[in-house]
Amino acid sequence: MIRIALADDHKMFAKGIASLLEENDDFRIEGIFSNGLELIKFLESNEVDVVLTDMNMPFLDGAGVIESVKRLIPNSKVIVLSMYDEEEIFLKCKKLGADAYVLKNADSDELIYTIKEVNEGTHIMSFQKVLQQNIEDGYSDFYKEKFKLSKRELQLVRMIKQGMTNKGIAENLHLSIHTVESHRKKVHSKLKVSSVAELVKKAIELGI
Amino acid sequence: MQNDGSDLFIIILLGFFLMVVMVSFIVIMVIYHRQRQIKNQQKVREIQAEYEKTILNVEKELREDILAYVGRELHDNVGQLLSLAKMYLSSPKLEKVSEGKGMINEIIHEVRALSKSLNLDWVEAISLEDFIQKELKKLETAEFCKVAFHQSGQTLQLEKDKKLVLLRIIQECLNNAVKHAFPKLIEISVDSDSARSVIRVRDDGKGFEYNGQSSGSGIYNLKNRMATIGGEMVLKSAPGKGTEIKLILPNQNP
Numbered sequence: 001m002i003r004i005a006l007a008d009d010h011k012m013f014a015k016g017i018a019s020l021l022e023e024n025d026d027f028r029i030e031g032i033f034s035n036g037l038e039l040i041k042f043l044e045s046n047e048v049d050v051v052l053t054d055m056n057m058p059f060l061d062g063a064g065v066i067e068s069v070k071r072l073i074p075n076s077k078v079i080v081l082s083m084y085d086e087e088e089i090f091l092k093c094k095k096l097g098a099d100a101y102v103l104k105n106a107d108s109d110e111l112i113y114t115i116k117e118v119n120e121g122t123h124i125m126s127f128q129k130v131l132q133q134n135i136e137d138g139y140s141d142f143y144k145e146k147f148k149l150s151k152r153e154l155q156l157v158r159m160i161k162q163g164m165t166n167k168g169i170a171e172n173l174h175l176s177i178h179t180v181e182s183h184r185k186k187v188h189s190k191l192k193v194s195s196v197a198e199l200v201k202k203a204i205e206l207g208i
Numbered sequence: 209m210q211n212d213g214s215d216l217f218i219i220i221l222l223g224f225f226l227m228v229v230m231v232s233f234i235v236i237m238v239i240y241h242r243q244r245q246i247k248n249q250q251k252v253r254e255i256q257a258e259y260e261k262t263i264l265n266v267e268k269e270l271r272e273d274i275l276a277y278v279g280r281e282l283h284d285n286v287g288q289l290l291s292l293a294k295m296y297l298s299s300p301k302l303e304k305v306s307e308g309k310g311m312i313n314e315i316i317h318e319v320r321a322l323s324k325s326l327n328l329d330w331v332e333a334i335s336l337e338d339f340i341q342k343e344l345k346k347l348e349t350a351e352f353c354k355v356a357f358h359q360s361g362q363t364l365q366l367e368k369d370k371k372l373v374l375l376r377i378i379q380e381c382l383n384n385a386v387k388h389a390f391p392k393l394i395e396i397s398v399d400s401d402s403a404r405s406v407i408r409v410r411d412d413g414k415g416f417e418y419n420g421q422s423s424g425s426g427i428y429n430l431k432n433r434m435a436t437i438g439g440e441m442v443l444k445s446a447p448g449k450g451t452e453i454k455l456i457l458p459n460q461n462p
Binding site for chain 2: 017019056103
């Protein structure tokens, strides 16, 4: 179970994200706050694994939240949920010690994966990956509907089909090898295959 | 007899001289008067130009403020709602999808309201009281501070230009409070009788040293603007004691 606290001054957004995350059995939302100060006050007497924070907030902004969390409870991880796809802001967060940077217009899958990776300590921070979150792949909906394949799993299948190794895929998607391996396992079970050869055959059949 | 001739000559000469003096006096008076008239006209024109310039500036600033507001709303509100709606719409759960559709509906309303605010025509239609309440509401929704509005007496009747200037001055007062004062409460009261209207903007924020002399161009500008529409601005502030601004406007139809 990953315990999460969340701060965003757009209340509806904060509640919306919380309710999306709560659909997932691995997450438990411990608190929703509309500014950084309230969040930090809460963290002084409550323990969480992952903190999700917005950048622009009154009283204490995202940068302040990263700093405070890293100073007060260095064991907790911080994920920035931001509207800005600017490298400067990304780098600033990274420098302050943020563990991940997710755009608000990313897929909810992307956010869920990132929280899990950050919690495991396998997340790799890369601005290229942030920019990829902006790109919407129109085909993904169909596969998502039919085989419950996430956008990332779909990318993975395509890369395996092209003959890429785990290492190559990891570099291409800015993921750790560990993450790629666990995605592969999930794809195998979702598509009911047990080897790479079967997977490629199935992918060709399905037109992935 | 010879003497008579020279006397007559002197009289004529004197008379002529007197006439020249009188004529030149009249001419000088006329020229002097004309010049004063021209100067006066110029002054009137200058005041008129100053007034028009103020109105133009005020309109420009209102526009800029609205643009900044719309930009901020698009980024902070509409953008976030859209991101959220996108996530909801791609959820496998049907109820989340329908919530997403609800959000799209809300976004449509927000965008419609924003596009309406871009057109300055609303200034003509809105009453000062409504405007003040709207501005206060913005601060309240942004959770900047608590707000309060009081009104006593009759509603204000203002011509468009005066209203425009007054709206802008109130907006500036609020902007100053937001930027510098960090108050817990902002209070505005409108008090109007047949002789004059008084708008009081009060905050319980930081306050500053003020001895009646304008420290910056900001307050000077506001006072100037108030003067162009025939009113007066009185500011009271002290460190730790908040700020109170009184805008006093005499009513033209008693």
